[in-house]
Amino acid sequence: MTTTVSRVRAAYARIEAVDRPEIWIDLRPQEEAEAEARAIDARAAAGEHLPLAGRLLAAKGNIDVYGLPTTAGCPAYAYDPEADAPVVARLRAAGALVLGTTNLDQFATGLVGTRSPYGAVRSAHDPERISGGSSSGSAVAVALGLVDLALGTDTAGSGRVPAAFNGIVGLKPTRGLVPTSGVVPACASIDCLTVFARTLPEAEQALSFMASPPARTLPALPQRTPGPWRIAVPPLSQLGELDEGWAEAYETAVAHLTEAGASLREIDLTPFTEAASMLYEGAFVAERYTAVGSFIDKLLSVGGDGLDPTVAGIITRARDIPAHRLFADQDRLATLRTRALTELSDADALLLPTTPGHPTLTEVAGDPLGANARLGRFTNSTNLFDLAAVAIPAGEVNGLPFGVMLMGPAFTDDHLTRIAALLQPRTRLAVVGAHLTGEPLNPQLLALGAHLDRTTTTAPVYRLHALQTTPPKPGLVHVGEGGAEIETEVWCLPAEGLGKLLTALPRPMTLGTVELTDGTRVPGFLCEPEALKMAEDITLYGSWRSYLKHRSAATHPTDE
Template identity: 50%
Template sequence: MTATDRVLLAYKRIAEVDRPEVWIALRDEAEVLAEAASLAEDLPLYGMLVAVKDNIDVAGLPTTAACPEFSYDPAEDATVVARLRAAGALVLGKTNLDQFATGLVGTRSPHGAVRHAHDPEKISGGSSSGSATAVALGIVDVALGTDTAGSGRVPAAFASLVGIKPTLGLVPNTGVVPACVDYDAVTVFADDTATAATVMSVMIGPDAADPRSRSWPATVPLAAPPRPRVGVPRLEDLVALCPEYAEAFARTVTGLDAAGIDHDVVDISPLLDAAVLLYDGATVAQRYAAVGEFLSTGRATADPTVEAIVLGARTPTAHAYVDDLSTLLAAKSYAATLLDGLDGLLLPTTTEHPTIAAVQADPMGINRRLGTFTNFCNLLDMAAVAVPGAPTTAGAPFGVMVVGPAFSDQVVLDLAALVAGDRPAVVVDEGVDVLVVGAHLRGFPLNGQLVERGARFLGEVSTSADYRLVDLGTTPPKPGLVRHGSASIAGELYRMAPAHLGTFLAALPAPMGLGPVTLSDGRQVIGFMCAADAAEAGTDITEFGGWRAYMADRGL
């Protein structure tokens, strides 16, 4: 399908669903069609349709953060929007949100409450309400949200979507209206992990204009282990769940073994205690720093709940703020200890799915409950991916999320894909490709050295027809790959973080080493080689075509 065809279908779908509250500003169809016609078809996101939360700048459309009086006309796209457009994506428009990204309900907007895509009596979840609903209604392929307290995850749970909330700073916030500037993250909603990860990977990367932006560390893990282990909360940590969600979470946990995941029951109460500080502690002062002076002028059509939260955030003292930061550091240390030996935490995304009427009757209390399991994540500098869990017994959507430490984005994505039954997806597409041909192959004794370094298995490969293989006669048995042969040797290709390649090389015993190897498709990668004198003393096993076949022939 061409980009033009996709645009025509999208505008047809907008008319069919008749949900004007989803959008704050919609681009003219003819303008988008003209842009679609000019796209090069070889672009990685060619023709992908995107909705953008209206606290993220899109050149040519006003940014309002759901407050008409706050409106301004940005001269250029936010960095994330510019990166998506450069990759071939098409922006349809700006979506409704809880005003100034303050809320998890999707009802705090002068443009009206954004109704759930398939149950209009219920909330869509906020603050990224319009973005999630635009995906759930089948209008766009992906949508951008923001997440400070859970706004990129709670709407995903209600709509059975994937919501990726990256490590803070990996996606720059240049051109994004801040909510709590130290704890804001741009997020992606999509129907599946692969689509969400593809879009997220395009947006990731430092930006000199954002002093809080960050790069992947040289030790970034590139994969979850083959049989990962997660922590799940104790029953006493789940008391906020409504009965339907408690039952659905229990069934999700029961299904982990079949998904290839082990689990331990852990105490997350210190994390839940830290979560309270986002709204009930001095850190809420960041919300006043963002838009408090503007709201203090009285010029705004302000949502009463949003106004109360933001203007109330000017009262905390500096020493109370420092005390909260110390409390958060202690909670962050606890989280690191808790995750030692685990690959992530599996948590319910939220506690219940209320009606719009219930939220209007209790706007603060319900909102606070909805953030029970999401609020601590950014405060403690953690990565998270929200995916559908087991539905309730009534068949209603229920969402879970996998949470891990900063820069564990690929690991939690791998785990989330397993939980959701999705195909694997890649969000960290960088590192060094390493060929192994012997004891580091899957199922052999030294493969754990790759696993513990977070290396990602890329597939089975073979060398060009210029090599030979010898059995070095070592314990444990391992081969040596030698140049200047006349055969293609089978192996496996892994991707490893750059810093781990150095530790890998340092651990290799003589006569092994790493050097350039040419694959059968012409690519050059780093691979295991051995010294020429050791090869001469070994037994030539080239005729077997690889170590696995040779060991099978020996019955090993």
């Protein structure tokens, strides 16, 4: 049995093995972490409900973790928090164990992961490339398997860019859904907390503990009409210059959604990209000076030791932005937001590449401001427009992770994760009975994000039997000669969903390979032969539905 203690020991061994000291600002002593792990194991053994027991957690260095200094990536700024930030406390209460605080672009100002006196955080897949920021250490700690979950922040894309570069999930919820108290602000009015995980279900589970009831009135969202998910996509010409192979990878992601049953809506991306440029080039950057500007001014007056020069320059320049410019930018942003939401009005989500490319450390060093601005082309507008978002892996380009991002209006978080699940590795499943459309167990498939791929028949090598189960279900058995074609639905579902079905599959049902009439083979529900001794052979009806219709007619004959 795997215990929290054994997982902690394995994590520290892996931390030593990967030798990436730039990931961490403060790593807890192993003995201390093991002591907390023993306490978690004891609580779980005593029957306490700890859904996250054994999950290892890292927190970005601008998030308060009791017992560790909060630095925001600047040693001179460090303070000892009096308590965990609420988001940390909630995850700990569910059984998660914090290993340490992670490196970041100083004061969460950047999308590159290199603006830190603690060192540039390198990509988990290529040490010559950036990790992405500002939540750099958190993302790489998850990608390298040092922790299961990590907390980041996302103001301009800091919870999505590093997720894309490191092949993991970055879930950025609706602004205000997760409290930001106990977090050093970047731009307090639009800051969001995010969670990194290697899979979407893990990120969703963590978010369920992090979130609070909405602190603001829920907007009146348009009523969604029935039908397939509607995905907004821009013309490729509006995406601008992308790295080699990225346009093709994006088109592949779009194709996967259409194959999964989604329908496409073309969108004008202009209001999104125009707003994106305003986040740093406009007056909104002045809020960063409000957060830490006076501290930076004071530190600069005595030499500026420990300040990243690019970050210091961005924040100090914001000091002199006139108030009238802020009001003008607010007016312009309101106009752009109206246009953007109008473009999204007939869509459930907007699908974009998370970034236009993945630069090297050398490229960022040569043009720190230009490289950073390019990375925010698709992410910068999200919080300005009050949107929810999720970044997910979508394959590889030239051996490196490629990621896409889904965005939607505030409080459409659940929709976005359900759509994102369609882009995860998927498999097919053949069903012939209680999981068919409209039958009692079909909701199990729908809850896993499955969709109907097609209706067909098996190859003529099976027989169908009515089992004595609750709810009633048939048993499909391969017999070879003497078989018949049986009506079959083929469903497409996440690969991990198939695993969940298998673990909950009751006897006498089994999972095997079903041969279809066109010769293809897919996983499907079969039956143990032993269960057929008392079961009626119903093969002659050709399908479970036909048998149920016959039985119903026999039980309730029509009056003549």
